[in-house]
Amino acid sequence: MSTLTGPVAARAVAPARLAPDAVALEPVDPARDAATLHRWLTHPASAFWRMGHLTAADVRDYLADVADDPHQDGWLGRVDGRPAFYAETYDPARVLLAGVHDAEAGDLGMHLLVAPPPHDPASRVPGLTDAVMAAVVRFCLAPAPVGRGAARVVVEPDVRNRAVAAKNAAAGFRVLREVEVTDGGHTKRAALSVCTRADFAASPLGTLAGRDGGPALAPHLRAELAEHAHRHLAAKALAELAHERLFRPEPVRGDSSGGARRYALALDGVTYRFAARTFALEHWVVDPASIVRTAAGDGAELPVDALRLVAELQPLLRIPDDLVATYLEELSSTLAAACAKRDRELTGASPQVPELLADLLPEEVDAQEDDRLRADAFQATEAAMTEGHPGFLANNGRIGFSLDDYRAYAPERGARTRLTWLAARREHTHLAVGDGLTEDGLYGGELSGAERAAFAHRLAARGLDPADYLYLPVHPWQWQHRVPITFAADVARGDLVPLGPGADEYQPQQSIRTMFNRTRPERHYVKVALAIQNMGFLRGLSPAYMRATPAINDWVAGVVDGDATLREAGFGVLRERASVGYTGDVYHRTAHPSAHRKMLAALWRESPVPRTGPGERLATMASLLHRDASGRSLATALVRASGIAPEAWLRAYLDAYLYPLVHCLRAYDLAFMPHGENLVLVLRDGVVRRVLMKDIGEEIAVLGERALPPGVERVRSVVDDDEKALAIFTDVFDGVLRHLAGILAVDGVLGEDRFWAVVADVVDRHGAEHPDLAPRGGTGVDLRAPRFAHSCLNRLQLRNTLQMVDLTDQSASLLYAGTMANPVARAVDVPVAP
Structure with missing residues (x-):
């Protein structure tokens, strides 16, 4: 017996005109x-039914x-x-x-015989x-009682029946393989094929059978969402x-309302007019x-x-x-990401400000439940962010991600994933651990006993000695796109051995390659290499650069923990406790460094969850x-819900954030990279009580000549006091506070x-x-100076979107646009101290 037969050859290409x-x-x-069926089966067009x-x-x-x-x-x-x-x-x-x-469960076989065509x-x-x-x-495929409820439809047409093959393809069937099928004493060579609900919905016939215009393959890319995203990015x-x-x-003379003025920007061929506050x-x-865009000639309005x-x-x-x-x-x-983020907010898939606020203002619960709610609220907020970096335009580049990758790994999707683990041959791999941590302590804390036993068993089953290997976590994207391709030779010779996914589920953070453990939130973040282009860098990790990471973190933590002022402010750092990197590949043997040397490395960073107590939220x-899809600000909501005056709320935040940074700079020449993604706020009753700094190894600098331990020397960058103040x-001021000041x-x-008076x-x-x-006396870091150099971030990305700065000499990479007036400058410029 065959599948679909009958008069398909006579009218296979005719467009469907029948209503479902x-x-x-x-x-x-x-x-x-x-x-009736006897007449159909005896017709020559039904020959394949035999x-x-x-x-x-x-x-x-x-x-x-x-x-x-049955x-x-x-x-x-x-x-x-x-x-x-x-x-x-x-x-x-x-x-x-x-x-x-x-x-498989849900499979349903199907045969179809269509009545022969009329002679006329x-x-x-x-x-x-x-x-x-x-x-x-x-x-x-339709659920019962309307249909048979199949998960997949299975057909086995004769491979010679080309007309049926075309019809099956039009319905979304995928050929698995050719098989021999015997029925009623007859054997045929059949094209075993299957069709899932998704296959059918995406097929031409599935579209014709539906009522919604076919599959929504990229539902976020709709005109109304794109209109909003274009205007947001243009603004x-x-x-x-x-x-x-x-x-x-x-400025357009005499044209202002509600505190905003009208402005015009004339470019070659077009003019932009818009309202803005400064x-x-x-x-x-x-x-x-x-925003209105018009043609320069006739003034016609343009999109x-x-x-x-x-x-x-x-x-320009x-x-x-x-x-x-x-x-x-x-x-x-x-x-595209802006469209998807707005779509998620409008459909309720992503929480808006009222829901986020409710999570950050918890009711009293028992300690165990509070731990769970703290981690859930933290990650709900993390995934709800829509803006990315507030200063950069192209801040969600992610070149290398497919649509499926975006859905699986973009931070705003809030999806969970499992890391893929490799065994990396020890002689080609470097593991660095911080003070008080050992190799066994690291892996014993991050991997369960069952995982370690399974990994060792998989190595032994290949005839390999587990003692010869270190374990290296990689992003699932990196495994799919880089390890078996870019490092095929290393895998083939057994220097890299794929072990499969780990047990714990992780959630991507705003920094995209940093993963938060959702199964065991008290365990470390894992930061992994991710070879996509995003916001001016290929997001890799250098094994050589990270060898010193745990030592740098231990030194910074020692400075912070040993300072009474910082302890009183509650300022803390989330240490990067260990790093691992593989260097056995051919790319580490070439004459010149390349991004390929940054594709197989990882580090482990402390989680903030164990650093919080009852009633605190992260x-x-x-x-x-x-701001959410309705334009509501979370900062504004927190201020109003806190029950204290706005100035008191702001002062509490600055005491936790700005004051410790000023102290670190003045007391230790120590500068952090304190943008929004690198700080974790600890709130109670909607008020910031303290902060935890992260991303220490790659983004701190010592801007003076003070003594450093040998392994920490690489972070030194000696600059003058004016440049120190730019930290x-x-x-x-420019990277964070100007945006917050504008919102409030x-x-x-x-x-x-x-x-700005509170800041001062x-x-x-x-x-x-x-x-x-x-x-004093014209020396020192003067944060009340009248002006300071205007360092520009977008200019860096516009100059070289592949690598904005040289991480080994960031100071020399900076671009300036003159100076800016300091909003906390003294009213009269007089010496601060005698």
């Missing part, structure tokens, strides 16, 4: 339907046997009430394919076979590039809805398109010609700059004058409490 409701199926009645020799009585007996068999069923199909086809469904594990097909071509119905095929597959481009003085919008530090808040805006700005931005497309691709990825500091001016001012929570008070308090560290 015109086609219906009912159980076959052998007595009633035998004569039943043309049967009499009408034989057909009746055959149909009765099918009806009596493992198969016969169905008469009607079109507009008239008999038009016959279908059979069967259990392929018990009928026909037993021993041939490895049936004018009587033929265009698209009949398409409509019938679509209806039968839909019937097989950000106008604001941040104006902030970096790449152009100067001109604040200290040349901070612009552009209203996305107000607002963030990508076109960058192309139109190119004469001066992106290198060979990198323009790369930058636009990163911006396109950022646009949140990424990026959340203070977050606060650029990274804190726009929301009517706290005017910017009062905001915190800076002055440090000077008063530590007079020996305060600037």
